[in-house]
Amino acid sequence: xxxxxxxxxxxxxxxxxxxxxxxxxxxxxxxxxxxxxxxxxxxxxxxxxxxxxxxxxxxxxxxxxxxxxxxxxxxxxxxxxxxxxxxxxxxxxxxxxxxxxxxxxxxxxxxxxxxxxxxxxxxxxxxxxxxxxxxxxxxxxxxxxxxxxxxxxxxxxxxxxxxxxxxxxxxxxxxxxxxxxxxxxxxxxxxxxxxxxxxxxxxxxxxxxxxxxxxxxxxxxxxxxxxxxxxxxxxxxxxxxxxxx
Numbered sequence: 526x527x528x529x530x531x532x533x534x535x536x537x538x539x540x541x542x543x544x545x546x547x548x549x550x551x552x553x554x555x556x557x558x559x560x561x562x563x564x565x566x567x568x569x570x571x572x573x574x575x576x577x578x579x580x581x582x583x584x585x586x587x588x589x590x591x592x593x594x595x596x597x598x599x600x601x602x603x604x605x606x607x608x609x610x611x612x613x614x615x616x617x618x619x620x621x622x623x624x625x626x627x628x629x630x631x632x633x634x635x636x637x638x639x640x641x642x643x644x645x646x647x648x649x650x651x652x653x654x655x656x657x658x659x660x661x662x663x664x665x666x667x668x669x670x671x672x673x674x675x676x677x678x679x680x681x682x683x684x685x686x687x688x689x690x691x692x693x694x695x696x697x698x699x700x701x702x703x704x705x706x707x708x709x710x711x712x713x714x715x716x717x718x719x720x721x722x723x724x725x726x727x728x729x730x731x732x733x734x735x736x737x738x739x740x741x742x743x744x745x746x747x748x749x750x751x752x753x754x755x756x757x758x759x760x761x762x763x764x765x766x767x768x769x770x
Contacts, residue, residue, distance in 0.1 A: 567590050598624040665691040665700070
């Protein structure tokens with residue numbers, strides 16, 4: 526009878542008590558200084574290895590991080606970047622999608638969009654960039670990537686609109702040249718002339734700023750030289766004055 530009771534109690538413990546204790550132990554382990562130090566070391570190894578172009582070492586470090594923390598979106602995102610650089614596009618997309626499911630992060634969406642763009646999945650690319658822009662719209666690179674996806678889909682107007690949105694953020698001559706290229710491809714002479722004028726105006730403004738900076742720098746240099754000369758001229762007179770005293 527006692528044996529049956531003990532078996533019953535053990536069963537209850539395994540069903541109800543052990544999972545709670547295991548969960549607590551896992552939480553405590555994840556918060557321990559040793560755990561944090563190990564994770565920090567693994568991240569350092571992964572980042573250094575990627576910078577030094579040692580993909581196998583970086584992959585091993587990132588997979589080890591995910592072994593201890595399977596919901597680490599940042600590790601999945603970094604692993605996706607690593608796979609993308611090695612042109613392992615299926616693995617990269619899988620990592621970015623997992624990262625996105627764990628953390629609604631625009632970077633994961635943008636990275637996935639770049640892979641879709643690279644592999645010719647233009648509809649998926651456009652959708653990924655659009656979703657990324659909904660979450661974070663203040664980055665010109667996202668609009669430029671979306672413009673590329675629209676261009677591949679034959680949506681020239683959407684591509685130009687996306688580039689114009691990027692230009693509002695970066696005021697880059699390069700972005701204007703991309704807009705010009707689209708107008709040239711469509712043969713829109715009016716828009717070609719208008720965009721060309723915008724580029725010339727911006728280049729002129731940049732040249733003017735450069736000249737102004739050089740003028741200011743030249744004036745500062747002359748003033749500095751004059752001040753040094755004045756100090757040099759004053760030194761002998763001070764010495765003579767000291768001698769007479």
